[in-house]
Amino acid sequence: AQRVTQPEKLLSVFKGAPVELKCNYSYSGSPELFWYVQYSRQRLQLLLRHISRESIKGFTADLNKGETSFHLKKPFAQEEDSAMYYCARLTNTDKLIFGTGTRLQVFP
């Protein structure tokens, strides 16, 4: 079965600290992977997709096929980064499979 695993339910850091939100996926091949973010009381918003290889709001994510990982990183967390973060992969039938999400709390 195709799975996306986010091992941490909660990640708490202080402002200015580095952040790494972990995501691992099952299945070999070339996955299409995404990070979505959900700020309090707002919709799921696309943060990153791996094929674009861009940095959004200081976040980056690199696909590591050897480790089947797509961890989300930011060198210096900001309070406004506090949100739920979901890793997801697009299947070959165009549905998204989500991880369970990680809540990031950034303390001042």
Place this chain on the structure above:
Amino acid sequence: EPEVTQTPSHQVTQMGQEVILRCVPISNHLYFYWYRQILGQKVEFLVSFYNNEISEKSEIFDDQFSVERPDGSNFTLKIRSTKLEDSAMYFCASSAGPDTQYFGPGTRLTVL
């Protein structure tokens, strides 16, 4: 920037009643989806819709569920006879192609 919209934001219904959740996808998008998230659980795929027919449905999407695109703008999810376990956030999404999906704000369905 165009967004997916959903109505209502919150729907409360009695068990056994029919509910219709409404979505207006982004106007030039061709692919439409429904997902749901039971409180404390992950976001789960329900159904995808393209070219006026269901492309794929999950095992959750049983005979009690149906989707429709009644006109050029709306995309609806109907639950014929709601059960307590249908209580969840329901998210609509749309995409221009088999690609990045854009989500609506969700409808919170509470079945009493």
